[in-house]
Amino acid sequence: MKTVVVREPGRVATEDAAPxxxxxxxxxxxxxxxxxxxxxxxxxxxGRNPLVSYPVVPGHECVAIVEHDPGGRLATGSSVAIYxxxxxxxxxxCRAGRFNNCAGMQVLGLSDPRGCLxxxxxxxxxxxIPLPAGLGERAGALIEPLAVASHVCDRSALGHGxxxxxxxxxxxxxxxxxxxxxxxTERVLFADTLPERVEVLAxxxxxxxxxxxxxxxxxxxxxxxxxxxxxxxxxxxTSTAAVASAVLAGGGRYVTIAAAKPGHRIxxxxxxxxxxxxxxxSSRNYTPADFRSAxxxxxxxEVDPLPLRTxxxxxxxxxxxxxxxxxxxxxxxxxxxTPDDLLGTTPLLTGVQR
Ligand SMILES: [Zn+2]
Ligand SMILES: [Zn+2]
Numbered sequence: 001m002k003t004v005v006v007r008e009p010g011r012v013a014t015e016d017a018a019p020x021x022x023x024x025x026x027x028x029x030x031x032x033x034x035x036x037x038x039x040x041x042x043x044x045x046x047g048r049n050p051l052v053s054y055p056v057v058p059g060h061e062c063v064a065i066v067e068h069d070p071g072g073r074l075a076t077g078s079s080v081a082i083y084x085x086x087x088x089x090x091x092x093x094c095r096a097g098r099f100n101n102c103a104g105m106q107v108l109g110l111s112d113p114r115g116c117l118x119x120x121x122x123x124x125x126x127x128x129i130p131l132p133a134g135l136g137e138r139a140g141a142l143i144e145p146l147a148v149a150s151h152v153c154d155r156s157a158l159g160h161g162x163x164x165x166x167x168x169x170x171x172x173x174x175x176x177x178x179x180x181x182x183x184x185t186e187r188v189l190f191a192d193t194l195p196e197r198v199e200v201l202a203x204x205x206x207x208x209x210x211x212x213x214x215x216x217x218x219x220x221x222x223x224x225x226x227x228x229x230x231x232x233x234x235x236x237x238t239s240t241a242a243v244a245s246a247v248l249a250g251g252g253r254y255v256t257i258a259a260a261k262p263g264h265r266i267x268x269x270x271x272x273x274x275x276x277x278x279x280x281x282s283s284r285n286y287t288p289a290d291f292r293s294a295x296x297x298x299x300x301x302e303v304d305p306l307p308l309r310t311x312x313x314x315x316x317x318x319x320x321x322x323x324x325x326x327x328x329x330x331x332x333x334x335x336x337x338t339p340d341d342l343l344g345t346t347p348l349l350t351g352v353q354r
């Protein structure tokens with residue numbers, strides 16, 4: 001079977017590998033449906049992801065199809081979302097359901113080198129979330145960024161009628177905007193350095209977008225909405241924190257989503273935080289409950305993530321998929337990889353291949 005391996009930074013290859021072993025009673029045999037590539041995967045390929053050691057099979061944003069459930073609970077052919085995080089299950093955080101706060105947490109395709117970019121794989125039942133009929137085919141691996149966004153929105157204590165600024169209109173920023181809107185946010189503003197983002201934002205129904213930075217961005221927000229109740233920051237720099245402290249209304253929340261790099265520091269305007277009683281809250285990954293929230297929103301038709309998918313590649317073209325995303329961030333949001341024989345079989349898996 002085909003599997004994607006990064007043996008060293010800079011080298012993505014599709015290789016032939018032995019099929020996976022038979023599942024044990026607590027496991028499932030799965031076939032790949034789709035994997036999404038994200039910034040963490042690009043950092044992995046560039047050799048800049050502190051969680052990764054090589055060789056590694058990448059892929060943590062994944063929907064799969066059940067091939068065999070020895071426990072007999074899930075039907076062969078049904079779709080599941082992969083919960084890519086394994087936690088100890090026993091620490092205080094895990095016992096409280098905050099699996100993403102477990103110190104022993106491992107993520108498939110990153111800190112755990114057995115990722116999902118393979119035609120078939122075996123995973124424990126605890127890492128599999130059953131999907132309603134048809135949803136896997138419709139949304140595929142786009143479910144994962146929506147689960148990230150569910151966690152982000154929960155962390156932000158978003159209220160009905162709130163306004164929000166999203167700094168960075170990549171997959172997570174866009175998924176956060178979609179989820180915030182579905183949760184009753186009245187107006188969501190976006191800022192990004194790529195002017196091309198205006199197209200995907202228009203397809204998603206968002207009209208407030210700027211490429212302004214820093215002082216100009218502050219002036220732009222003030223002109224549009226005066227202040228905002230929440231700033232979602234997918235960038236995480238002192239300069240973006242300065243924007244947040246300038247535009248947040250009293251009691252506002254500054255939600256940092258950017259994956260932290262080693263030694264990553266942000267300087268804050270404490271005077272602004274104190275005087276307007278602002279809150280800083282970080283948001284990392286998700287829990288299974290966040291996947292279930294995202295799945296519910298998709299099922300009820302409250303979010304349509306399809307415009308996030310900008311290209312689809314077969315497993316054989318994985319190197320080209322990574323290359324496309326590394327070389328052309330301006331024309332891509334989410335690049336999906338699917339088994340070669342699924343390419344073109346559904347609207348989700350029929351996309352541009354450059
Ligand atoms: Zn990811
Ligand atoms: Zn734990």
